[in-house]
Amino acid sequence: MKKLGLLFLMMLALVACNDEEKDQAVNNEVKKEKLPPVEKEYGFVLNDFEVVKDTIESGDSFGYIMDQNGVGHGKVFEISNKVIDTFNPARITAGKKYMILKAKDSARTPEYFIYENDKINYTVVALGDSIYAEKKKRPVTIKKREISGVITSSLSEAMQAQGLSNLLVYELSNIYQWSIDFFKLQKGDQFKMVYHEKYIDDTIFAGIDKVDAAVFKHSDKPFYAFRYLNDTVSGKPSFYDDEAKALQSFFLKAPLNYSRISSRFTKRRFHPVQKRWKAHLGTDYAAPHGTPIVSTANGRVIASSYTSGNGNYVKIKHNSKYTTQYLHMTKRAVRNGQTVKQGDVIGYVGSTGLATGPHVCYRFWVNGRQVDPYRQNLPSAKHIEEELKDEYFAYIKPLKEDLEQIPYKNI
Structure with a gap:
């Protein structure tokens, strides 16, 4: 009987021990569950x-x-x-x-x-x-994307229809601003892009890193664009088409053949007529009466008029970013609403308005703000040089193949 009793007590102790171990394990699990995640x-x-x-x-x-x-x-x-x-x-x-x-x-x-x-x-x-x-x-991950879209009403709506960032609208508009009038897109125009997006911690969208290649089919004509570093001095890549031509246009250095710059852009200049210190938000080019004045880039005339200060003047909008103005003309040669090309004569040097001698005051706007054009990093139209074309064509070949493999979207 004593042996049986001892055996019974040992069994009870074993069961109690196991129960304690189970309770301890459960408590540990509860504690683990209650610990907040590391943030x-x-x-x-x-x-x-x-x-x-x-x-x-x-x-x-x-x-x-x-x-x-x-x-x-x-x-x-x-x-x-x-x-x-x-x-x-x-x-x-x-x-x-x-x-x-x-x-x-x-x-x-x-x-x-x-x-x-x-x-x-x-x-x-x-x-x-x-x-x-x-x-x-923050740690940034770069992800490659390939997209295709079709215009039903606007480029913005085409992007939104696919849940894409409106930043891509800016990218395409910037690339093709000199080739395609985005206010005249047609229903059925198509586009394809190969580009890279930035992500924070691999999940949070942080913008567009770069566009490698694109093709925009406008009025059934494909406009190719390939990002390529041609200017090793500036280290800034530009976009070129499938024939090695620069997509970006350029501004002429000056709107006429001038004898000298009589006054530069400055925040403080003594006005020769008004006899007081004031800002001069333009560049004056002295030249003989009647010297032709030309548009420094393609655009549309948004003003061809006369004021007591400006005299005869012409103002041209080149795209959503750049606008130029030409003052003190003796005669204007274009009308409001007219489309002009770079180098087209828009008027002739005079001294109308607040001017002491024959010159043209050339004014320059970037995103609605008057700036000194000589201090701007303006688009370059330098094409790929003949001896470098083979290297360029070899570079864009796989990019063009990537674009060709992306199917066009249709309405």
């Missing part, structure tokens, strides 16, 4: 901090944001002075996202301020005892 962003493990995420609003300043999060004015002044070469606190922009990482202590001390310059680039400002700022980039 990483901007190179930090966010679980280690108290996180404040927000967006800069109009009127916000770096000092105000810091003050709202427990950083005093003296500390803000110190931070600003130490990081200004990398991060200028005075230039934070409304609409930009930011994050503040605070210590998980009773004081909730801010340790880092992270400013999103854009989707990829950001700046980390260390706010602790060691103050510094670092510019960093």
